[in-house]
Amino acid sequence: MIDIPASDRRHLLITGATGLLGSYVVRDLLLDGQPLALVVRGDRRTSPEARVDRIVAAWESELGKRLPRPRVVPGDLSRPACGVAPADLEWVARHCGAVLHNAASLSFRGSDRDAEPWLSNVTGTAHVLDLARTAGIDEFHHVSTAYVCGLRTGRVTEEELLVGQAFGNDYERSKAEAETMVRSEGPRSVTVYRPSIIVGDSRTGYTTTFHGLFAVIRLGHTLLTRVALGSTSGPAILSLLGAPADDHKNFVPVDWVASAIAHGVQTPAARGMTFHLTHPAPVSNATIGDVVQEAVERFSRAASPDDPDLCDERWFADNLAAQLEVYRSYFRNDPTFDRTNTDRLFSHLPCPDLDHASLLRMAKFAIEDDFGRAPRPEPPRRAETPKPASAPAG
Numbered sequence: 001m002i003d004i005p006a007s008d009r010r011h012l013l014i015t016g017a018t019g020l021l022g023s024y025v026v027r028d029l030l031l032d033g034q035p036l037a038l039v040v041r042g043d044r045r046t047s048p049e050a051r052v053d054r055i056v057a058a059w060e061s062e063l064g065k066r067l068p069r070p071r072v073v074p075g076d077l078s079r080p081a082c083g084v085a086p087a088d089l090e091w092v093a094r095h096c097g098a099v100l101h102n103a104a105s106l107s108f109r110g111s112d113r114d115a116e117p118w119l120s121n122v123t124g125t126a127h128v129l130d131l132a133r134t135a136g137i138d139e140f141h142h143v144s145t146a147y148v149c150g151l152r153t154g155r156v157t158e159e160e161l162l163v164g165q166a167f168g169n170d171y172e173r174s175k176a177e178a179e180t181m182v183r184s185e186g187p188r189s190v191t192v193y194r195p196s197i198i199v200g201d202s203r204t205g206y207t208t209t210f211h212g213l214f215a216v217i218r219l220g221h222t223l224l225t226r227v228a229l230g231s232t233s234g235p236a237i238l239s240l241l242g243a244p245a246d247d248h249k250n251f252v253p254v255d256w257v258a259s260a261i262a263h264g265v266q267t268p269a270a271r272g273m274t275f276h277l278t279h280p281a282p283v284s285n286a287t288i289g290d291v292v293q294e295a296v297e298r299f300s301r302a303a304s305p306d307d308p309d310l311c312d313e314r315w316f317a318d319n320l321a322a323q324l325e326v327y328r329s330y331f332r333n334d335p336t337f338d339r340t341n342t343d344r345l346f347s348h349l350p351c352p353d354l355d356h357a358s359l360l361r362m363a364k365f366a367i368e369d370d371f372g373r374a375p376r377p378e379p380p381r382r383a384e385t386p387k388p389a390s391a392p393a394g
């Protein structure tokens with residue numbers, strides 16, 4: 001362990017900054033003047049530094065103002081101590097006083113513990129704890145999920161974790177294991193944030209991940225654009241998923257979850273607590289069905305029988321069956337997430353309403369973005385003066 005006085009360690013070390021939630025948390029903390037260090041891996045074409053630069057430049061373009069550049073710590077959670085180089089580890093020990101562990105794999109299924117979601121979520125969390133320990137960091141903030149409650153029904157409190165519940169998929173099980181590990185092996189101060197299902201930005205509809213709500217929209221969109229059915233039906237898709245109209249799902253907009261976490265990591269009174277970052281007014285399946293119906297009718301292009309990309313009936317059967325299998329566990333009724341700590345600490349940050357209009361805005365964004373496949377505009381280079389834009393490009 002490297003021993004440096006805590007008062008000199010002003011940086012917050014964040015994992016998962018390149019993801020949807022992480023990029024919003026980074027924006028909010030940079031705006032608050034919080035010095036940041038980001039553990040980021042490269043991808044096949046882009047270095048960790050270039051990935052971070054792109055995200056910050058996109059926010060600068062959106063906000064029309066310059067932001068300080070975070071320190072980049074190249075690292076991959078699947079490697080021991082996250083594969084952080086000795087010189088970077090020395091830097092982390094000198095400058096970082098706290099960790100926000102937000103990175104995770106969102107793969108739903110996988111029984112091999114050497115593969116996702118276990119590799120990043122459980123082994124990866126052990127590696128982040130190791131990194132914190134080696135660097136002498138004793139304040140740990142952990143992004144979990146409200147669905148560590150698994151298939152529980154009724155009221156779920158923020159204090160409860162393992163109560164003998166069954167889980168709906170490997171992702172939930174891996175996140176429950178990770179949270180348990182953080183609580184038992186983490187440093188003195190552990191704060192846990194449990195969002196429910198994160199959807200897009202409440203103002204712009206922007207998102208980069210397309211699970212849950214977006215998977216149903218995508219299914220409706222795909223049926224309309226690739227199979228000449230003439231029309232499709234949101235309510236019918238939900239009924240195929242076995243989702244009764246009166247059941248509810250708990251969606252939260254990414255900008256609100258990020259603002260709550262950014263406030264939590266900067267608020268000493270939040271330390272040691274667990275927060276259900278969930279919506280006080282969940283959305284009914286009937287509303288979801290109506291949104292999917294209206295979104296695909298208004299924003300998707302219907303398939304024409306002469307379209308060479310049209311799919312045959314076999315494709316339809318195979319793909320629909322596969323999608324339904326993955327998402328059936330997801331579209332079960334949610335329990336009631338108790339928000340005592342959240343209401344107390346984040347009362348000045350009310351969660352925006354998620355009504356038909358705001359969900360439709362998110363559906364429109366997803367369809368026009370072709371569910372992440374549409375080319376994104378390059379953010380302006382550093383020397384140019386950023387002008388406000390409508391949505392980040394990162």
Ligand SMILES: NC(=O)c1ccc[n+]([C@@H]2O[C@H](COP(=O)([O-])OP(=O)(O)OC[C@H]3O[C@@H](n4cnc5c(N)ncnc54)[C@H](OP(=O)(O)O)[C@@H]3O)[C@@H](O)[C@H]2O)c1
Pocket residue numbers: 015016017018019020021022039040041075076077078101102103104105106120124143144145146175194195196197198199208209211
């Ligand atoms: N999305 C939801 O509905 C939801 C709901 C509740 C809780 N959460 C939790 O919120 C957190 C953020 O989720 P998100 O929706 O923002 O997901 P996301 O967009 O998929 O981002 C995941 C982030 O984790 C990073 N990561 C994954 N494996 C890694 C590894 N082995 N090494 C380094 N980095 C790795 C990714 O880096 P790369 O860019 O390099 O892949 C990315 O930055 C997660 O802890 C998730 O469990 C999400």
